[in-house]
Amino acid sequence: MLYRSAISRQACFANRAFSAQRFASTKSLRDTLKEIIPAKQEQLKKLKAEHGDTVVGEVKVENIIGGMRGLKAMLWEASVLDPVEGIRFHGLSIPDCQKVLPAAPGGKEIIPESMLWLLLTGQVPSAEQTLALSQELAAKGALPKFVEDLVDSFPRTLHPMTQLGMGVAALNHDSAFQAAYERGMKKPEYWVHTLEDCIDLIARLPALAARIYRNVYAPGTPLAPVDGSLDLVGNYANMLGYGENHSLTEYLRLYIALHGDHEGGNASAHAAHLVGSTLADPYLSYSAALFALAGPLHGLANQEVLRWQMAMQAELGADITEEKIEAYLWKTLKSGQVVPGYGHGVLRNPDPRFIALQEFCDGKPELKASPIIQLVNQTFKVAPGVLKAHGKTKNPYPNVDATSGCVLYHYGLTEFKYYTVIFGVSRALGALTQLVWARALGLPLERPKSMSMDALSKFIADSK
Ligand SMILES: CC(=O)SCCNC(=O)CCNC(=O)[C@H](O)C(C)(C)COP(=O)(O)OP(=O)(O)OC[C@H]1O[C@@H](n2cnc3c(N)ncnc32)[C@H](O)[C@@H]1OP(=O)(O)O
Numbered sequence: 141m142l143y144r145s146a147i148s149r150q151a152c153f154a155n156r157a158f159s160a161q162r163f164a165s166t167k168s169l170r171d172t173l174k175e176i177i178p179a180k181q182e183q184l185k186k187l188k189a190e191h192g193d194t195v196v197g198e199v200k201v202e203n204i205i206g207g208m209r210g211l212k213a214m215l216w217e218a219s220v221l222d223p224v225e226g227i228r229f230h231g232l233s234i235p236d237c238q239k240v241l242p243a244a245p246g247g248k249e250i251i252p253e254s255m256l257w258l259l260l261t262g263q264v265p266s267a268e269q270t271l272a273l274s275q276e277l278a279a280k281g282a283l284p285k286f287v288e289d290l291v292d293s294f295p296r297t298l299h300p301m302t303q304l305g306m307g308v309a310a311l312n313h314d315s316a317f318q319a320a321y322e323r324g325m326k327k328p329e330y331w332v333h334t335l336e337d338c339i340d341l342i343a344r345l346p347a348l349a350a351r352i353y354r355n356v357y358a359p360g361t362p363l364a365p366v367d368g369s370l371d372l373v374g375n376y377a378n379m380l381g382y383g384e385n386h387s388l389t390e391y392l393r394l395y396i397a398l399h400g401d402h403e404g405g406n407a408s409a410h411a412a413h414l415v416g417s418t419l420a421d422p423y424l425s426y427s428a429a430l431f432a433l434a435g436p437l438h439g440l441a442n443q444e445v446l447r448w449q450m451a452m453q454a455e456l457g458a459d460i461t462e463e464k465i466e467a468y469l470w471k472t473l474k475s476g477q478v479v480p481g482y483g484h485g486v487l488r489n490p491d492p493r494f495i496a497l498q499e500f501c502d503g504k505p506e507l508k509a510s511p512i513i514q515l516v517n518q519t520f521k522v523a524p525g526v527l528k529a530h531g532k533t534k535n536p537y538p539n540v541d542a543t544s545g546c547v548l549y550h551y552g553l554t555e556f557k558y559y560t561v562i563f564g565v566s567r568a569l570g571a572l573t574q575l576v577w578a579r580a581l582g583l584p585l586e587r588p589k590s591m592s593m594d595a596l597s598k599f600i601a602d603s604k
């Protein structure tokens with residue numbers, strides 16, 4: 141009863157807040173995709189036929205040397221990142237999504253299932269569709285026994301991200317795409333089997349990620365099974381051992397929904413896309429994404445932020461002033477390290493995901509009073525000025541990693557080497573969505589041309 145009234149409350153709320161045409165019909169996820177894919181295929185065909193030779197930008201030597209920064213060279217459907225405004229998912233900003241995407245029954249925050257539906261289809265799901273997706277994910281959420289045994293065999297000292305990537309790769313044992321490919325499936329069927337793998341993988345990530353957490357940080361204690369009545373994050377929190385903490389569960393829903401997609405060029409999404417373009421199955425493709433996410437310049441920065449803020453707290457003692465933070469920032473920079481959680485390859489403003497997580501904290505007195513979250517806020521006041529004066533970083537503002545882990549720490553989830561795993565549960569939403577579309581659109585193998593320094597120098601000399 142409570143469940144039903146929560147659902148209809150959500151539906152009414154969503155209907156008030158957003159224009160009707162953005163809403164999905166009452167169709168299932170698969171039928172919705174079947175309906176929209178032909179138009180997208182047609183759009184791509186037309187773009188290629190009518191504008192294939194339109195120039196989008198130029199390639200400078202600095203782009204080739206500089207990590208391809210700024211080059212518009214990938215197709216990515218679900219989201220676009222504006223340097224100033226931040227991310228939009230199918231045109232919806234984070235505040236838009238917070239208004240229209242259904243929450244979990246009894247909750248307020250965006251539920252990752254509704255974000256997944258939006259990313260995959262470009263439509264806002266109803267509460268009923270979101271619930272159906274939750275139920276499907278829970279029904280498919282258990283791990284095969286051999287993957288449980290594999291993960292249980294890892295040493296506790298193996299980094300949780302290494303464990304996650306290996307576990308995800310091993311899940312390809314059951315890949316529907318791989319099996320159908322071996323049977324000789326035709327190209328138009330690719331997306332159908334890719335979608336099934338992607339749904340299965342997203343469903344199993346919480347059980348895999350929670351098992352890693354329990355093995356490493358609470359060995360020998362019981363691990364809850366997947367509960368068919370819970371949503372994806374409800375289950376994840378429960379299996380982690382935090383199911384009773386409603387506030388943390390809500391935070392995780394928001395966190396996982398917001399980290400889901402950040403257009404295509406970020407290292408994890410791009411890695412999934414590159415590997416997927418070889419027709420490797422979604423499990424192998426997403427394990428590649430996870431290993432990219434595990435680098436400190438990308439997803440691992442959230443563990444690095446906490447480590448750095450804790451070291452700052454320990455050094456500065458009880459009376460932390462802005463002057464002392466400023467001196468600590470300079471010490472970090474002068475020692476040749478980056479300030480973790482600051483800077484970005486595309487953004488040139490504070491990350492709206494950072495703002496959304498800060499707003500989550502602002503609404504909760506216990507979070508506002510938390511020393512670590514106060515330190516994040518104080519650092520935010522000082523760091524942009526210091527980074528501007530330092531004069532190197534193109535973006536002196538915080539990215540999402542500047543706060544995400546510190547909030548987890550406040551909730552008692554203090555094992556910071558685990559934080560990127562939570563990011564890894566999330567990024568599957570966007571990276572796997574794109575794999576479905578890459579297969580539906582028949583996108584080719586990704587294979588850019590590289591040049592050696594000698595070849596570049598010759599090219600420059602010849603063009604003078
Ligand atoms: C979810 C995410 O992945 S968000 C990013 C998470 N990563 C971090 O927070 C780590 C800290 N930040 C960084 O290292 C960078 O800002 C990156 C990797 C995110 C972006 O890198 P780039 O696009 O190359 O940044 P940018 O063009 O501004 O770099 C120019 C110079 O400023 C430096 N710089 C950039 N950000 C910082 C920073 N936070 N602290 C100190 N120096 C920085 C770069 O290292 C580079 O120095 P170099 O010329 O000596 O090599």
Ligand SMILES: O=C([O-])CC(=O)C(=O)O
Nearest residue numbers: 402405406407485486539
């Ligand atoms: O966009 C990027 O390069 C990094 C990032 O913030 C993300 O992947 O979420």
